[in-house]
Amino acid sequence: MITRRQVIGSGLAGGALAGLGPMGSAFARSKDPRFVFVLLRGGMDGMAALPPYGDPGYERARGELVLEKAVKLDETFGLHPNLGRLKPYWSRGELAVAPAIATPYRDRSHFDVQIVLETGLETPKPNSDGWLNRVIAQTGHEAVAIGHTVPQILNGQAPVTSWAPPRMPGASPTYLESLSKLYARDQNLSEAFEAGLRARNLVEMRDDAGQMNKNFGKKGSRPKLHDLARAASHFLRDPKGPRIAVVDSAGWDTHANQGTLEGRLARQLLFLGQALDTFKGELGQVWDDTVIVAATEFGRTARINGTKGTDHGTGGAAFVMGGAVKGGKILGEWPGLSGKGLYEGRDVLPTADIRGLCAAILLNHMKLDDQIVFGSAFPGLADRAVLGQFV
Amino acid sequence: MSLYSYVALRRFGFGPTPGQADTIRDPQGWLHNQLTIGAERAHGLSDTALRLESSRERLDRLMAARRATGKAKMTAIDEMKKTLFREAASRMMRASHSNAPFYERLVWFWTNHFTVAISAGGLMGLAGVYEREAIRPNILGKFEDLLLAAVRHPAMLVYLDQAQSIGPNSQAGKVNHKGINENLAREILELHTVSVHGGYTLQDIQGLAKMLTGWSVANDRYMRFADKAHSTRQGFAYYPVNHEPGEKMLLGRSYSAIDGYEEAEKALRDLARRRDTARFVCTKLARHFAGDRPPGSLVKALIDSYVDTGGALKPLYRILIEHDAVWEKPMVKYLQPLELIVSTFRALADYEDWPRGRDILVKLGRKEAYGMITSADLLGQFPYDAKSPQGWADIAEAWRAPEATVVRAEWAYEAGMRSARRLEGNPVHLAEQLLGPLLDGPTRRFMERAESRGEAIALMLASPAFQHR
Numbered sequence: 001m002i003t004r005r006q007v008i009g010s011g012l013a014g015g016a017l018a019g020l021g022p023m024g025s026a027f028a029r030s031k032d033p034r035f036v037f038v039l040l041r042g043g044m045d046g047m048a049a050l051p052p053y054g055d056p057g058y059e060r061a062r063g064e065l066v067l068e069k070a071v072k073l074d075e076t077f078g079l080h081p082n083l084g085r086l087k088p089y090w091s092r093g094e095l096a097v098a099p100a101i102a103t104p105y106r107d108r109s110h111f112d113v114q115i116v117l118e119t120g121l122e123t124p125k126p127n128s129d130g131w132l133n134r135v136i137a138q139t140g141h142e143a144v145a146i147g148h149t150v151p152q153i154l155n156g157q158a159p160v161t162s163w164a165p166p167r168m169p170g171a172s173p174t175y176l177e178s179l180s181k182l183y184a185r186d187q188n189l190s191e192a193f194e195a196g197l198r199a200r201n202l203v204e205m206r207d208d209a210g211q212m213n214k215n216f217g218k219k220g221s222r223p224k225l226h227d228l229a230r231a232a233s234h235f236l237r238d239p240k241g242p243r244i245a246v247v248d249s250a251g252w253d254t255h256a257n258q259g260t261l262e263g264r265l266a267r268q269l270l271f272l273g274q275a276l277d278t279f280k281g282e283l284g285q286v287w288d289d290t291v292i293v294a295a296t297e298f299g300r301t302a303r304i305n306g307t308k309g310t311d312h313g314t315g316g317a318a319f320v321m322g323g324a325v326k327g328g329k330i331l332g333e334w335p336g337l338s339g340k341g342l343y344e345g346r347d348v349l350p351t352a353d354i355r356g357l358c359a360a361i362l363l364n365h366m367k368l369d370d371q372i373v374f375g376s377a378f379p380g381l382a383d384r385a386v387l388g389q390f391v
Numbered sequence: 392m393s394l395y396s397y398v399a400l401r402r403f404g405f406g407p408t409p410g411q412a413d414t415i416r417d418p419q420g421w422l423h424n425q426l427t428i429g430a431e432r433a434h435g436l437s438d439t440a441l442r443l444e445s446s447r448e449r450l451d452r453l454m455a456a457r458r459a460t461g462k463a464k465m466t467a468i469d470e471m472k473k474t475l476f477r478e479a480a481s482r483m484m485r486a487s488h489s490n491a492p493f494y495e496r497l498v499w500f501w502t503n504h505f506t507v508a509i510s511a512g513g514l515m516g517l518a519g520v521y522e523r524e525a526i527r528p529n530i531l532g533k534f535e536d537l538l539l540a541a542v543r544h545p546a547m548l549v550y551l552d553q554a555q556s557i558g559p560n561s562q563a564g565k566v567n568h569k570g571i572n573e574n575l576a577r578e579i580l581e582l583h584t585v586s587v588h589g590g591y592t593l594q595d596i597q598g599l600a601k602m603l604t605g606w607s608v609a610n611d612r613y614m615r616f617a618d619k620a621h622s623t624r625q626g627f628a629y630y631p632v633n634h635e636p637g638e639k640m641l642l643g644r645s646y647s648a649i650d651g652y653e654e655a656e657k658a659l660r661d662l663a664r665r666r667d668t669a670r671f672v673c674t675k676l677a678r679h680f681a682g683d684r685p686p687g688s689l690v691k692a693l694i695d696s697y698v699d700t701g702g703a704l705k706p707l708y709r710i711l712i713e714h715d716a717v718w719e720k721p722m723v724k725y726l727q728p729l730e731l732i733v734s735t736f737r738a739l740a741d742y743e744d745w746p747r748g749r750d751i752l753v754k755l756g757r758k759e760a761y762g763m764i765t766s767a768d769l770l771g772q773f774p775y776d777a778k779s780p781q782g783w784a785d786i787a788e789a790w791r792a793p794e795a796t797v798v799r800a801e802w803a804y805e806a807g808m809r810s811a812r813r814l815e816g817n818p819v820h821l822a823e824q825l826l827g828p829l830l831d832g833p834t835r836r837f838m839e840r841a842e843s844r845g846e847a848i849a850l851m852l853a854s855p856a857f858q859h860r
């Protein structure tokens with residue numbers, strides 16, 4: 001049976017969008033693939049996370065927010081110093097970055113574009129299910145949402161576990177047991193409660209050093225992103241656990257005083273770097289079978305605004321990491337920061353579609369059928385938009 | 392000790408205080424009496440006592456905050472956060488202390504229908520005042536008047552980007568090269584009136600958006616451009632120079648005969664009277680009071696009334712009070728976190744110690760009022776913080792995620808353990824006073840066998856009977 005994958009592989013001429021190409025047949029053979037989606041809400045400033053220091057227009061665009069230091073990736077791009085711990089991953093080929101990627105929807109409203117990012121459609125349909133839920137509804141994969149609520153990307157018919165670090169001292173086990181029995185007659189409540197308890201037990205048992213509970217039990221301490229990464233890892237490395245995790249991270253909307261090497265955005269990037277760096281250690285052997293995507297709804301304006309920040313933009317940065325990644329490369333072409341190269345004269349022009357990035361992972365890493373990817377997860381996505389050669 | 396007194400208190404109100412059900416001999420009469428304008432103040436907590444300002448005052452401070460930079464801006468944002476907390480805490484206090492809890496519940500319902508959420512930064516200062524000014528006073532009249540009050544409030548105009556929407560062919564549009572923002576028009580159609588099933592197209596959204604140009608927020612700098620005839624105290628202003636000229640169509644009707652401010656007002660009133668709006672609004676109401684899959688007979692009765700009266704709201708509430716379907720089953724709705732918090736507060740609060748006087752929240756010593764806010768955050772429903780203009784979902788699935796049920800159980804445990812010392816007497820007796828005939832055998836037995844009084848109270852709070860209404 002000829003699948004679309006093979007057709008694409010058979011000599012597509014280099015099209016308008018560079019950075020794509022025939023899909024390599026030598027992708028890493030993942031035995032039991034895991035997938036993590038880290039959702040960065042608020043519009044992460046790609047040009048701060050992945051400064052294009054080699055672009056002649058960079059300094060003029062960024063004015064006083066130009067980064068004096070960066071960790072070099074190649075002749076054009078660097079990493080913000082607070083993401084410096086990701087450089088070894090780049091060197092080892094376990095990290096790839098997309099500097100000008102976006103959803104297919106051209107708008108700058110947080111909730112609309114987040115909806116598009118999470119539903120996999122081309123326009124915002126707030127009542128739609130999430131693309132990842134549509135996938136697992138067909139594959140039967142288990143998925144876990146790290147956070148108090150299940151984000152829209154995982155909303156839908158297929159049931160999903162959720163877990164959040166406990167912010168209260170634990171309740172007595174006798175009490176919880178009594179409740180279990182009391183809830184037995186209410187099927188919906190009972191199912192939910194039992195699943196919640198199971199998730200709690202899974203995470204708590206997993207922690208050998210008792211580290212996690214110590215941190216969370218502290219009054220007033222809010223869990224950091226790396227704690228959530230650790231929790232996700234614990235779920236994923238359990239052979240009986242879920243294969244898919246979604247981690248939610250907020251606070252990326254930096255309109256004012258975003259800072260450079262220090263400041264609000266620098267802190268966010270530090271947390272992101274710590275979180276992404278946590279996965280490898282915590283996943284253990286499963287790391288080789290894992291792909292992690294960190295993506296945001298849109299990037300920000302190339303030029304800074306009047307309040308030392310940036311406004312909502314279009315093309316942004318995404319990170320792809322994991323033992324199963326063939327990295328050390330830039331995904332998608334960099335359109336440049338010259339006036340004409342900017343989208344609507346203000347934003348980084350997107351040259352890659354975030355759906356294309358995720359589709360490549362679903363097809364080549366998760367080994368899913370074309371029907372699931374093009375028919376269900378991302379209806380309307382064109383074959384040629386699938387990014388190649390990194391997984 | 393009729394079952395119906397408990398249902399009236401729990402399903403229509405926010406739950407009883409211990410023994411309150413015994414004082415209600417005529418549950419339906421008790422509810423009918425709450426549908427009066429006076430009910431708006433039946434909580435005994437005036438805006439002055441709570442130190443809450445009006446929109447205009449808030450807007451002026453917001454504008455100043457926008458213009459500020461550096462440290463002054465940080466201070467301004469800090470102040471807005473404090474305002475938000477004060478508004479949120481006041482809201483919880485009012486719901487907890489109202490003698491007309493049915494009225495309060497309806498206010499929450501409509502505020503949710505016309506959601507203005509704080510997710511967009513500047514709205515921290517406006518979400519609470521929006522509820523107080525646009526929603527509270529207008530829930531007993533006609534839907535179209537409530538719709539207009541909500542849409543014309545500065546909070547809504549800012550939330551859905553209407554304040555910056557300018558007709559490209561208007562006087563201002565031709566000079567500034569700014570454009571129309573369709574957000575408000577889209578949400579009015581999709582979320583406030585005819586809903587996604589209303590059969591509107593992109594052209595309809597654009598038509599309504601064009602009609603709405605000029606509808607904006609009062610701004611001292613541009614006051615001379617505003618048409619004074621349409622300015623409101625809350626801060627609505629109509630700027631004719633922003634209004635897009637020309638013919639506009641909406642759902643098959645042309646609005647070219649009128650122009651200016653009246654266009655959009657007429658369009659909104661027309662939308663309010665459409666059958667699709669009746670269907671949408673009445674189904675939501677029925678769902679809120681009779682269960683996630685509301686009985687068809689109730690929905691039909693509500694729709695018929697709406698259509699007959701041109702959208703009068705009070706008759707709808709009277710139908711809810713009188714219709715059998717709303718009283719048939721003892722437990723139909725899983726409590727949302729805010730409802731649970733208020734109902735827990737009412738169940739456990741120390742009413743002897745209720746202070747009087749100015750700035751009640753200060754007298755309460757932050758603890759109680761703000762304790763409710765911390766709980767709201769923990770349980771995942773911070774007031775005014777719905778994640779989208781759709782508002783909070785009114786179905787059990789939205790609130791019953793596995794993790795969420797465990798968090799509730801832990802929260803109930805905390806609440807139970809903390810109140811055990813203060814609440815004397817047998818916890819089972821307390822449960823009888825709060826749940827009456829809704830207290831089931833298993834809950835009673837587990838409470839009796841609990842390891843401690845605190846655990847017994849916790850079991851009551853976490854029991855299916857207490858977690859549903």
